[in-house]
Amino acid sequence: MESRIPSLNWLRVFEAAARTESFARAAQQLNMSAAAVSQQVRALEDRLGAPLFSRHAQAVRLTEAGRAYLPPVQQALMTLEEATEGLFGAVGGQGLYLQSVLIFAHGILTKGLAEFEAQHPGISVMLSTGNSASDFQQGFSDLKIIFGNPHEYGRESDRIMGEWLIPVAPPDVARQIAHAGDLLDWPLIEVGTHRSGWRQVLETARARPGAGRMVHADNTLMAMAMSRAGRGIALARTPASDLEMQGAGLVPCLPGFEVQGSQAYYLVYDSLSGLRPPARRFRDWLLDWVRAQGWA
Structure with missing residues (x-):
């Protein structure tokens, strides 16, 4: 009987397309063509027997099945990465899964991410954005950058800056x-x-x-x-x-x-002691970088 476990490459392509909501942007991140991304996503859907995306002219959107499938795929990819690094040492870039409110990603992170990646060339930041609480409940993330009450999003947090x-x-x-x-x-x-x-x-x-x-x-x-x-x-x-x-x-x-303003931006996570190494490095860098800009 043929296994229904999909190709690892299909899963990597699915995760990138789901996170960016774009086959074109996923292709850029994975150094592939958009046509190849679409082909591999279609192959994954055929294997699973269910559509994972609804296709639109300028973007793709996850179906209910796609939204349900994304968190375990991200968790599995992260677990495999950690196991490989733990057993064999670093063998390539580490992925950091970061969710951020849109205005902070657009106005703050775009100014600093290049500096972070230059200082940490082995870490690849997988950034997704949103505005509502429900946006931050979809998919896996190491860290969340939110505006407002941090306790609605995680157990521990750091204040980044006000407005x-x-x-x-x-x-x-x-x-x-x-x-x-x-x-x-x-x-x-x-x-x-x-x-x-x-x-x-x-x-x-x-x-x-x-x-x-x-x-x-x-x-x-x-x-x-x-x-x-x-x-x-x-x-x-x-x-x-x-x-x-x-x-x-x-x-x-x-x-x-x-x-x-009376509210602030926070970096939210479940446990400081439980942060993966790339997430801890990003936390330390972000808090120091914001202070250096005079925004904290």
Whole structure:
């Protein structure tokens, strides 16, 4: 009877495609062609007798079966890597599985990951992003970078950094705002998932919070895109949103005015003593690097 255990290479390809939600990005990471990735995923699906992805024009999405299969595949690959290293020594790169909220990955990690990888050439960072708690419940990760209450995501954590709120808009709008009360002449784009928002900013500025016209976005990157499109004034959350603010061509409405947010970013894990060596090295590097930037 033929074994249903799939090829190890198929599993590696599946894990990369599932993590990146893209055959093209998986192909780049694995030094393959996108066509080869698609072919191997199809071979795995044929072997298992179930679709693992739904295909779309610009991306792929895991099916229910794919989501259920991903965590044990990642755990099995990690276990095999650790066993190989333990018995035979390091024989290649070590994988580090990292999950991060999107704005931190976009605005902070993109600035520092190259430095980390240059200092630790044997570690390959497998990064996936999300925004909601459910995003962080899918798949295996050594470390999670979250915003808000760390106890919802793991037993132990380190505070990475906080945030400062700054009203921002396109330059032609920002020039029309000379005083805090002028903010109320424009729609204010609110991100409802954050504890700190326009009410805190307007109260600090001694404006009338109830007088603002609110429009809503589900994350800060979308709020800035809306502001760039003329939908209103957004709140930058520096330093994590600095890169997006610059890319959107937004500027502070009240230069020098900023409000400290009430929440922070945390690095979360189950046990410090139980971290795998690449995860421990990344933790130490990240905390030191953020302090060196003056953000901690």
